[in-house]
Amino acid sequence: MSDPRVLGALAALCCTVAGAAAAQESEAGLATFTGTYTVEWRGLTAGISTLELVHIGGNDYSYRSSNMARGLFKLAFPDAITQVSEFSLVNGVVRPSVYRADDGSSDPKRSISLHFDWSLMRVTGTAEGKPVNQPLKPNTQDGLSVQIELMRELVAGRSPQRFWLISKDEVNDYEYTREGKATLDTPLGKLDTVIYRSQHPGSSRVTRLWFAPSLGYLPVRAQQARHDKAEFTLSIRELKRN
Numbered sequence: 147m148s149d150p151r152v153l154g155a156l157a158a159l160c161c162t163v164a165g166a167a168a169a170q171e172s173e174a175g176l177a178t179f180t181g182t183y184t185v186e187w188r189g190l191t192a193g194i195s196t197l198e199l200v201h202i203g204g205n206d207y208s209y210r211s212s213n214m215a216r217g218l219f220k221l222a223f224p225d226a227i228t229q230v231s232e233f234s235l236v237n238g239v240v241r242p243s244v245y246r247a248d249d250g251s252s253d254p255k256r257s258i259s260l261h262f263d264w265s266l267m268r269v270t271g272t273a274e275g276k277p278v279n280q281p282l283k284p285n286t287q288d289g290l291s292v293q294i295e296l297m298r299e300l301v302a303g304r305s306p307q308r309f310w311l312i313s314k315d316e317v318n319d320y321e322y323t324r325e326g327k328a329t330l331d332t333p334l335g336k337l338d339t340v341i342y343r344s345q346h347p348g349s350s351r352v353t354r355l356w357f358a359p360s361l362g363y364l365p366v367r368a369q370q371a372r373h374d375k376a377e378f379t380l381s382i383r384e385l386k387r388n
Contacts, residue, residue, distance in 0.1 A: 186379045339366060
């Protein structure tokens with residue numbers, strides 16, 4: 147199964163439409179939505195990513211990413227690849243409680259199930275057949291919830307520089323750097339964007355996000371590259387407010 151951080155970043159980075167829509171708060175809480183992205187792999191259309199933010203009740207939310215392959219890619223990935231993050235807003239901060247990732251197969255060694263215990267400051271569960279029992283650092287996020295927290299920071303006028311992220315069975319830090327601006331032609335119209343780069347120190351994998359300030363810092367494009375060569379690209383197709 148692909149690294150869930152990839153799916154979070156490139157099927158929403160994870161996770162992507164949701165973050166921006168969620169960042170636009172109202173008296174009732176975060177604004178819910180459904181969004182779709184086109185997924186490309188090295189210039190070829192590989193599938194569609196659907197992202198949905200649902201209000202469970204009170205300060206609790208569920209954020210879901212579903213990625214369905216198209217064409218020849220469907221031979222390798224016949225079932226939907228899904229991720230779900232359940233989280234709460236606690237003192238204005240996104241706090242994940244449950245994270246699950248599933249590639250649609252019956253093999254439990256290809257899935258991830260994590261539970262966050264903030265009273266004991268531990269994250270436990272299984273990741274691709276391996277047990278997980280790690281200490282939690284303050285404001286640790288999963289592969290999807292990090293997107294919502296990132297959007298909230300940008301909307302608040304802050305420039306995030308680092309997040310702690312649980313990736314499979316490890317908690318690692320990821321650095322965020324603003325790289326510049328660009329104007330993009332999208333199905334939502336021509337949009338001015340700011341570009342952020344995300345990378346774990348020492349890793350060859352880099353994720354870039356193009357955020358549209360006019361849309362509440364909605365990411366309208368996400369791209370992941372390794373050794374400076376683009377692998378996956380997500381581009382916004384449609385956004386619906388629920």
